[in-house]
Amino acid sequence: MAQVHLSSPPYILLVEQDYFIIPELRRAMERLGVPHRRVVFRQSPDFLKELFEAVDSRRPDFILTVNHAGLDGEGQVLELLRRRGVPLASWFVDRHEMYMRGPVSPDALLAVFSWDPQAPKSIARTGVAYSGYLPLAADPECFRQPVEEVRCSGVGFVGSSWTGKVVDVLKAGRYGAELLRGFKPLAKKWLESPQTPVFRFLRGEKALYEIWKSLSDEARTLYIRLVQMEATRKHRVHFVRQLLPFRPVVVGDAYWRKTLAGLGEYEWMPRLSYREELPGFYGRNAVNFNVTSLQSYASVNQRVFDVPACGGFLLTDAGEALERLFDPGKEVVCYDRPEDVGPQVSRWLEDSAGRRKVVEAARHRILAEHTYEHRLAEIASVMRKVF
Template identity: 40%
Template sequence: MDVQPLRRPPRLLLLTSAYFLLGELATACQRLNVPHHLLDLGTREMDADAFVRTLRETADAFRPDAILTVNHLGVDREGVLMALARDMKLPLVSWFVDNPEFILPLFPKPDAENTLILTWDADSLDAVRGLGFTKVGWLPLGADPERFRPGRPGRPEWRARVSFVGNSMLTKTVRRLGAAQPGPELLSAFASLAGDFAASGERNVRAFVAASRPELLPQLDGLGVVRRTAYETAVVWRATLDYRLSCVLATLPFSPLIAGDPGWKDLLQGRQGYRLHPEIGYYEELPGFYPQSEVNFNCTSVQMKGAVNQRVFDVPASGAFLLTDSRAQLETMFEPGREMAIYKSPEEAAELLARHLADDAGRTRMAAAGRARVLAEHTYEHRLTALIRAFDEHFPNRPAAGGA
């Protein structure tokens, strides 16, 4: 694993929560000797005064150069953290690994000079800039090759020719639509909007509505920011549900093992030829799950029309074979056809499943090439190094480490 050394890494204050990536970032900090401190706010209930006191005491003791969070976790909607960070002259770095367009509008006016937004989806850069941020960069997902590696033990019931790990999006869609409380016209148009949005090249739901169903735009905007964002998210989740279901149906002739939420039982009711498994724990189970399948099948959320998801990195890191749907940004990071197999439609997915299941040696070669690529370019050490370089680029005048 070739990671260029950092000459003077910043001291990073990580705002931690239950989100999986904070642990990976902390581990990468340890491996690269980046000074860091984890401040766990995820399980604490505290008022604004206690929050300010805790953050100031931590900063005084650790003397960080920047605050680092994921998906704006730990950033409050009242703007207390951003005001405090500015007062302490601590830049805020927020790495988005979910759609920033569903999250950032819910927060106060951005502190553009003191905030660096990194997003896993290169297609979202212009949208983030449109929200008022000027320090913006692309930072895709990655893998921890120590956790996801060949030879991890698995369970006998995980053995499968084809497996798919993923959420059905059924409950998520229902909850977001309920939070939106749309009027009758938006509710009636919901399913068709989701289908048309999925088939379009547009990433932004509001822009899609404005272009294709302008008569609905006043009702959408009339929901206000919070409910409108909930409705837009529900459209994307329903579009993902429909797309993901169509892809999973293409795997049924190959007796897939489907690991996910209970929504799959409802969506696949009346179908035959599959096994269902409860959701798989990311840390404890998933590293041993992927190597048990001859083909790990992946279909990406519609919120990522160009970006790739976590499985694209974790499966090859495990030394396992991946068949995934085509995404433009994937071809900038992997070599399709040599490091993983790519399909462009559910129909092609079925053809490729049959082909690769019949080619044991080819799957083995492709899986080994995929892991080699992850080790060379796509570990969290690579991502942390890129994050720090982006920080140095956008905040070139930071003082010596520790605020001295």
Template identity: 40%
Template sequence: MTQPQDPQRSWPRFQTRKPRILLLTSQFFLLGEIRAACERLGVEHVLLDLQAKEMGLDDFVRTILGALTTFRPDFVLTVNHLGVDREGVLLQILEALDLPLASWFVDNPHLILPAYPRTHADKTLLFTWDADNIEPLRDMGYPNAEWLPLGTDVHRFAPGASGRPDWDADVSFVGNSMVAKVLGRYKAAAPGDELAAKIREIADAFGPADEPSAARFMLGRFPELRDAFLELESPARMLAFETLLTWQSTLDYRLDCVKRLLPFRPMIVGDKGWKDLLAEEENWRLHPEVSYYDELPGLYPRSKVNFNCTSLQMKGAVNQRVFDVPACGAFLITDRRRQMDRLFEPGSEVVTYADPEQIPELVERYLADPAARKAVAEAAQKRVLAEHTYDHRLEALMRTMRLTFEPAAQS
């Protein structure tokens, strides 16, 4: 195996006004937006895309070291730990070079991080889109954890994108049914009979609870299942079961919300799982999934009311749709989340329901009031442009990395 470079040969960091960033990934997820923001902000960067391909250990080390020592970044940035190997080789290299790592989690880190070693934790800064994760991440052994909410690419999600007549709808919902995701995690967890019999009951109770971790919730609320959970033995199966509970809870919640839209004959844009969930219902139509980048910017403005219900992997945070829809100049009704008030002005910039029972009344009210829809959409778009673009998020991330890891700032 090629040995990591001697730390004595590492390079000075944060010597320029804007940091140099090595963007690392194994899936091109959100890195396009971040790279474009780097270019707009004049940030020197290199993208290392490992493309989720298998490579030998020596080749992996050689590739990483080559990129690091040639470009000499101030830090490495990844999303959801994509590109970080689960054996910890990359983390060992960064530790040897004393080079910070920034990882921006836009999915639940508790469903991802347990698969990785905690090597280099003191020089890793975990950014999370959900402020509720900060203290639990620190308790996990990551002292550097900060809130960085989602944002949007206003150069792509903007008014004027082309659409199609079959996208026209009074009410629409864009979202996955979660049917295949639940089945996939069930197969991966392979729970015994005792756990399997309790899945729906646990998921039902987890949904309205404040606890963000389904596993912690289960062990606290259903202590009699501890032995059955431990019998899963492998961390991978335990993590799969926790994810299963989260997805099942999300499925049930999402289905409840969507059923309340049926009086308005909604268009549901999603997977075929909706046909199973709504097999006995008639007042709706299914549109196949659309491209996030190429089609959604044109789809959102074709609906009078865009509807949103958030995944229960995030109990307090808001999701992507809360930024993307108003960026297009379109109107959104979404579920209320604790962190919403830190991002938008309730009532004037965002319309929310605190309970699914409120959905029909809100939809009916705003369908009948185009002027109110327009006012909210315009106010929300103004706020997004002023505070919630990926340029804003990258600037905040760079500022935090400098304050945390710049030698002068730490002395």
């Protein structure tokens, strides 16, 4: 792995939460020798008390949080940090619109990073001091090649069916009959044009739009999320169905069993532990299949880094963001349309030497450029330059 060095490591106050990227960031700090302190985020006044006690006991060079955890919509936390001269870095690995709903004070000490290369322009319009693209990465100590060669065992897919997520939002939203009838047609339209904001399709349905406008801010946001989730559910199921002729192993929620019932042969497995079990699963499959959620259509997800890092071959959907990170055809293999999936899977199942060559190239690129040490070093560099 290419060594990453920080000439003068910053002291970071990390806002922790139950999210997959947090342990990766913590381990990257430890490997880089970055001094840090952790404060666990929770919806309680005790969190802010602990946060500012930590700030006042030893002033950090900056605070690092993910998806704006710890910040309020009114900007009060940012104002208190400004008075203390403490900048904050927020790394979005989800849609920033869900968390940033208004302008930011022009003197706020806030830098925002996003895993979506299209997001920084929109984020910049809120008035933040810095907005930039920062993709996900790999933890090479967790997702690493096994010491002994693992025998390949076919096609594997890991991911949610998104059905449970749709059900959860429906329960939380408690929407009336008109909104319930309307979300699936809207999802179908957005599925065909995910680069178009859902709001534009909604505004085109005048009666539905008027009902939606009468909801609270939270309920309106949740409804947009519902439309996006339903579209992603349909999108993902359609692509995974293309794998059924190859009798894949599908790892995810139990809804897959109902969704794929009677459509073909497959093996279902419940969710695997991210750090303890997934590396071994990825490494043993001849072909690991990936389909990006529509909310993230312009970016790349975690599997793009994790699978090659542990010696697994990945077949994933094409996109501009992927081409910015890897060399298509050499370091990554892609499909464009559903009808491309079957031929691509067939080809690569039969070419073990070709798979190894792609995996080695991808893994070399990841270790050289796409680890969490690289991402943390980028954040530290930006924070030093901007603040």
